[in-house]
Amino acid sequence: MNDCAAFLPTYASDTSGVASALYELGGMTVIHDASGCNSTYSTFDEPRWYDQESFVVISALTESDAVLGNEQKLIDDCVQQARLLSPAFLALANSPVAMLTGCDMPAIAGQIEAELGIPCFAVATNGINSYVLGASRALVAVASRFCRDTPRSPEKSLNLLGATPLDLGSLEFSAICSWAESFGLRLNACVAQNCDLSHIERLGAAHVNLVLSSTALALAHALQERFGTPYVTGRPFGFFADELASFLLLAADTQKSITLPRTENPQSRSVALIGESVAMASMARALAHYGFGQSRIFCPLEAWQEVLGPDDAGGEENEDALAEFLEGADLIVGDPLYRLLVKEGTPFLPLPHTAFSGRCYLNAAPSLTGQGLEEVLAREGLC
Amino acid sequence: MPNNTMSSHLAAQRYILPVSQASFPEPFAQTLEFNAPVRGPWNIVHMALQIPEAHLLYICARGCLRGVIMTAAEMGAMARLSWIGLSEEDLTSGLLDERCFQAICQIVTKLARRPPLILLYLSCVHQFVQMDYPALLERLKARFPDIRFMDCHMMPTMRKSGPTDEERTKSKIYEALDKAGQTDARAITLIGNDWPLARESVLYQMLAKAGYSLRELARCQSYADFQKLGTSCYLLTTHADALFAAKNLAKRLGLLHLDLPASFTFSEIEKGLRELSEKLAIPLPDLATCQAKAEAALTRLKSELGARPITLDYTLSMRPLSLARLLLEHGFCLVGVFLDAISAPEKEDFLWLQQHAGDLPLIATRAPSLRFARLRAKELGFQGDNVLALGQKAAFFSGSDHFVNLVAGGGLNDYWAIHELARLMREAAAKPKDRRSLIQLKGLGQSSCLGGFACEARLTRPETSDRARRA
Structure with missing residues (x-):
């Protein structure tokens, strides 16, 4: 038990990361956990909850359903609500109890998809890991289902990856969007704030990806593998903004990824x-x-x-x-x-x-x- | 799934029902749930932190920890809450008991001041891996003889198959009381209420005039004050979710217990106060005059509201259906009641409503469809500032800034509750509130780094936050 604290909080969990990453994409995110447990995400981890509608729900898992392995209820409930509200996709995220009872989420997702004809995927979570892992896996999963094979855009362009409110406040996000269009690259897509599913669909058209948070490193790897798109990691803080812009232009030209090099000056503070x-x-x-x-x-x-x-x-x-x-x-x-x-x-x-x-x-x-x-x-x- | 099965499922999952078609105590089928952005109702952290000088220690997975930790963080009470995060390996290694013990010891030795009481919250996963709670408590008792450890539980998977976490917490809070010292024959303890009882209530006035002092957790300033709660001669409850705690405590300490439900039905109020008078052999005030004053307040309110639509929800009071009945009996235009379940003390009110107001809609607050404003507008048939909403959820779902901002009764009781609620309704009808800000504050009445104190009922301010800051 290396994680413990007498005075400090803990970070948002992987289930919050999943919900946050998929929030604006028009899907239905189902966290397979007990009634009331979605209050944590919607209260503390989701600044958009009041003003921006999204279909994030909890399965209201009970002790008896968990012990008896009544996964049919989850399937039925998902199918019924999806038929009522027609989401673009369904994403399922697991909780600690469902993990302990060995709930097979990928199989459940497959069954739901077969019944509905709507894409449905499980994101491997357990409520134990941090939001970084949850968001990371959710972004890879949604991109693998919805990202299209598209040609590169005529003008040089970039994607912003990893822009969830868990890492970027609204002021910071607006400033980054303005900065991103100030040095000669066109903004192709943003994942996943101020966006919709079309941003995921056209991810492959960009010449370079900017990874704003570690939540998007896995997605950047996947896009590099699939489209050959290079990536640069970094946030444009202070004077580093100019340097980061030059890294992005260089990566777009050379099609080679650049991981933020650290500089050390032993003489300084x-x-x-x-x-x-x-x-x-x-x-x-x-x-x-x-x-x-x-x-x-x-x-x-x-x-x-x-x-x-x-x-x-x-x-x-x-x-x-x-x-x-x-x-x-x-x-x-x-x-x-x-x-x-x-x-x-x-x-x-x-x-x-x-x-x-x-x-x-x-x-x-x-x-x-x-x-x-x-x-x-x-x-x-x-x- | 065959279509005919689906149709029957859909029929069973209606989330708006005329009360005449609703069943008791679960009117709605259980399905996926939406969580409305309404944060005023208290959770187990707010309740437990009412014990002065106590410390809270949570052991669970990160996802479960986050909510309770951030509740304390927003209150500025992180000095009173610690946590231990479980890993997958902890749960599968077979070493969970030993690791929990070691981690607890590590936390306790770091605390700047030794608390007299630690509420140790274990979670669903401990239950699933069959952790030996009694053995853990024994070891902790031996290691820290100056600290009392209470095994508390945060087990939302059992929310629908036994006492809720809130009920369990209330029970555990009072389990920490010892029979210390002599019974005080002139003291009464009111247990289980989040808010101190309004001094204007008839209940309080009766006890005060008869020379009884009323002890309540919400007014305890120290751990010694808290321990005195167990030395009164009588236990009172007004809220059904404290009955579990009251029965346990009465049995353990050999105390008498009297339940006086915080009803809005005049006959039930009168019955309770008469019973109090008889049991304690204390004078009964002129209840007819008390009722007349409450009736007058309702008449004045009715003359001002006319046919203005009213909605109410279960977070405002522990007796939403009793309140619904009162409003309908007095000619108000009640257009909907938001609730997800009906508590046992409300059965009679429920049956009355079925008989006399069968068309009154009951609306589930957890229904996923109600997440969407366009569906709320389409399905509910009322929306906007013309609606007078009683409670935060009613305000959110009705889309109205004209609302009464109370949770769990706000310390109001008996005839005074009706009188005061009528005043609050008149104020709310006349003046809009900042709904977006107010209903998102966690734990109404608690200090919050997001905003100021937000309580509107008179004389109902709890002192928890001040204590939290001092600690």
Whole structure:
């Protein structure tokens, strides 16, 4: 039991990641869990829940149905509701109890699809892993069913991948969309915010993919394999925005992927960053410009070694391990709720992350794209 | 699946029913569920944190932890809640019991202050892998003799096959009471209510005038105060979801228990207060005058509302059908009641409604179709600010900013509840509220980092949040 905390929250789970990734695509996402358990996702992990309608429901799994293996009820309920409300597809996500009882979700999905004639797929979840894994698998699954074989667009274009509200607040997302169209590439598709299923269908037309979060790394791999589309990982924070734009243009020209290289300057100040790997690796690059050239990242989520470096750590949500990791840093960066672990006198840059602090700082999340970062650093007295 | 089977399933899954066609206690078939963006009702975290100085420790999968943790985080009460996340390996290794024990020890030794009580929440998965709770508690007791551990449960898979998590939590809260000290013959404990009883209620006034002090969890300032709840001479309940706790506690501590249902039906109110008067041998006030005042408040309300459509939901009060009956008996234009199940104390009201208002629609709040505004507008037949909604779910589904913002009765009781509710309805009818913001605040009346205090019933403010901050 490496994941435990006396004071800190935990990250959103894989089922929330599935629902968030598929939210705007016109499907029906069914989380196979007990009545009331969808309140967690819809309250804390889904800022769109009140204002934007989406067909995310829970199966209201009961003890007796779980113990007796009454999976026919899930099938019947899905079929009935889908016939009433005609979703474009169905996605099924599993919970801890259904995992323990060995519920065969892919088989159930197959049966539902056979009855309805509507695409239905299972996303491998268990309510134990983080949103990164859930969203990642959901994006790959939906793309594998709906992405079409299309020729590259006449103008050079890019896709934004991994833009769920769990990682990107609305201000940040708008700023990234504006930035993405400012340096000579046309925005082809965005997955999966401010989009619909047509964005998934035309993913193959882009010349390059920008992976904004580790939730989309697997999708980027899949698109590279299927279409040969290269990808670049990164978020356009501060001065790093220009560098990232040049990486994207280079990748679009050469058709070779670029994983964010880390820069180290042993003579400069140190920064410890806590959070999702792509965002924190990008922030490390951006902060190097302000004299924090020695960076190390603690990613409590499923680690993606492709993005993290040898001095980085993570893969577990353990307060003690994290507190030790933060020792000696000249600056600490992370969600405001991590401030509890920061020793008095150590500068802290608070970057709200919905997948961690939920709604607590939703309205306070700034845009860090381009000059936005400088404004935040100035406000915190860090530049 | 054959079409004829489908048709019968669809027929069984109607989510709007005239009360005359509804069955008791489950009017609607169980199917996939939608979760409305209505967050005012309290959950097990809000309830348990009412115990001063207690600490909460949850052990479950991440998906289950997230909701309770973020509830505490929004309240600013993370210092009072810790957690241990389970991995797949924990569940399949056969080492779960030992690992849980070690992780709990690790957490407890890190706490800045030793709490007198730790509510240890285990979950559905522990049940499925047959964890030995008593053995775990014994080991913890030996390791931390200064701390009392209560095995609590967060088992939503059993929500429909026994006491709910809320009922279990209420029971466990009072299981932590010891028979410490002498019984106080002039003290009464009201158990199970989230909100303190309104001082204007007839129930409170009767006890106060007879020299009884009323003890309630919501007014406890310290753990010592909390322990005093077990030394009263009588236990009272007004809410059905506390009966499970009350019966257990009465039996264990040898206390007398009296249930006075928080009804809106005059005859039931009178019956309860008369019973209280007889059992405690205390004077009964002039109930006819109390009723007349409540009737006058309703008459004034009716004259102002006229035929304005009203909806109500089960989160406003523990007795939605009793309230529906009251409104219909007094000529109000009630056009729908939002609920998903009917509680046992409501059976008589349900039967009355079937007989006297058979066309009254009962509407399921979990129906997936009601997720969509276009379907709500089409199916419900009422929508918009012309509707006066009683409760947050009624406000959401009716699409009205004119609503009464109360949950779980808000501490209102007996004739005073009717009087005060009439006032709140008049206010709501006259002035719209910020529905979008208000109904999304988690745990109405709790402190929240998303907004200020949002309670509108007088004298019903619980003190949990202040305590949470102090702790």
